[in-house]
Amino acid sequence: MKKKLFTTLMMVCLFAAAGTLQAQLLLEEYFDYDAGRPLILDAIESSDNYDGVTGWSTQNNSKSGINCFDIVEGPLTYDGYIGSGIGNSVRYNGDDGQGPFKLFSENVNNDSTVYISFLVKFSGDETVTGGDYFLGIKMEPSATSTNWGGRIYAAVDPVYAGEEVSLGINKLSGGTTTWVNSATGPFLPANTTHLLVIKYYVGILNGSSAAEEEGNYDDIMSLYINPDPAVGEPETPDLIHQDASQKDIYRYASSGKVIGGARGIYLRPSVMGNAPVYQIDGIRVGLTWEDVLPASNSLKNVSAKNFSYHVDNKIIEVSASEFDYSSYVLTNLAGQAVLSGSLQSDSGKIDASKLNTGIYILNLKGNQQASAKIIIR
Structure with missing residues (x-):
């Protein structure tokens, strides 16, 4: 029989003994680029600075030319996580500069859920009590849009050895950020790699206008801190944020236009030293827990x-x-x-x-x- 032309099929269905594994990843990022280069090369002021190698862009503003994210040698590792130990990683240096983002392959909105898993390591060298957010969900693809939801905050206090890092979440700006506390925990050690998983439920449009929707917002943001990759989705998240009075990421604008959704991932630079230095890696975005955290042996x-x-x-x-x-x-x-x-x-x-x-x-x-x-x- 004549040999067929060989074509690489990048997306296939994997059938495990227990059933079918169909990972629908909207983004997969292991920073497998040359160490020592900026995440976005040759960035300039007031531009989206799209990098054709990494696929990342910057917010278009006066600080878009100030590099503060660099590819560093070696990946982050976390036992059992499928995104562990691949490629290199990216480090935020703590400066007030560009805000890079990378879009998902599709917009997630209207009664849908998105999962975002990633590895992160916070520096414990300096006290950061302001606790600004360091990562969020970009709501619109435009580099000039300043709408971000699904925010994760971090504060660092070196006084508490082994428990230097506190995390918080907020589904959007305003409202009250939900932080870990002495009753809920956990407080995390600095200079240690942690696995975080965001689960963000994007609700429906309640009503037919911004006025009708006000007070009826239904988005829910959850955060899982160092979950066991070998086990399925835990019944209870470590943090949860839900506020009917706080706007959703998918909603009516005052103009009557429907805006937003979960469109991409955003790495936020510090404002006046309010965010810690951190290293991030192994970003996986999907529509189910199994997409981002398949069992550790599921590809063996x-x-x-x-x-x-x-x-x-x-x-x-x-x-x-x-x-x-x-x-x-x-x-x-x-x-x-x-x-x-x-x-x-x-x-x-x-x-x-x-x-x-x-x-x-x-x-x-x-x-x-x-x-x-x-x-x-």
Whole structure:
């Protein structure tokens, strides 16, 4: 049979033994760019400064040319998290400068929920009592829009050794921010990597105008702090923020126009030293908990389209009922080939021991063609 042309399929359905794993990621960011470069290269004042390599832009204002986010060598790691240990990471240096953002692949609105998981490490070197927010949800794609919701705040006090960091959340500006406290906890150690998961329910339009909707806002923001990646979504979040009198991210404007939704992620710079220095990595955005936090072994024993594979000690063993594959190519998430070779029908083994830990695309070709995401640890 004539060999088919090989085409990499970047999005596939992965079928685990217990059922189907269909990750619908709206954004996946591991900062796998050259260490030492700014997140946004050659930024200038009063521009969106879109970076064609990283895909990040800046808010268009007088400070958009002041770089304060840099790619640093090495990723953040968190045991069991699928976004752990991949690529590099980005560090905010504490300056009052540009506010970078990256858009999701779709807008989430009108009775829908978005999940955002990421790794973060806060510096404990300086006291930050103001507790400004350091990350938020961008409501509109425009670089001139200043509407952000889903805000996470952080304060740092080095006096409390091992519990220096306090977190808070607020679904939008105004209202009262919900902070961890002595009754709820947890207070977090600085200079330690933490896994945070935002769950944001985007409510419906209540009424037919801004006046009718006022007082009936129904968005709900939840925050999970260091959840166990091997377990499903916890029944109770560590923090929750809901206020019917506080505007939603998807709502009527006073003009009568419907605006907003969960459109992207925004990294906020400090204002007058009110936000701590931090390092962030492993951002995953999806529509379900399972999208952003699949079980740690869910990409190790998988049946994908037309074949299955098993990973053990960085040896990938491929099998199929009819083994019609003669060669393979492993690419990283940027589409770059990192390993290739021939497959033998009697073994189907691939030695990936020289690869760094991370997520790759395994592409097979021969009389059939197939591909699947695969994790190497």
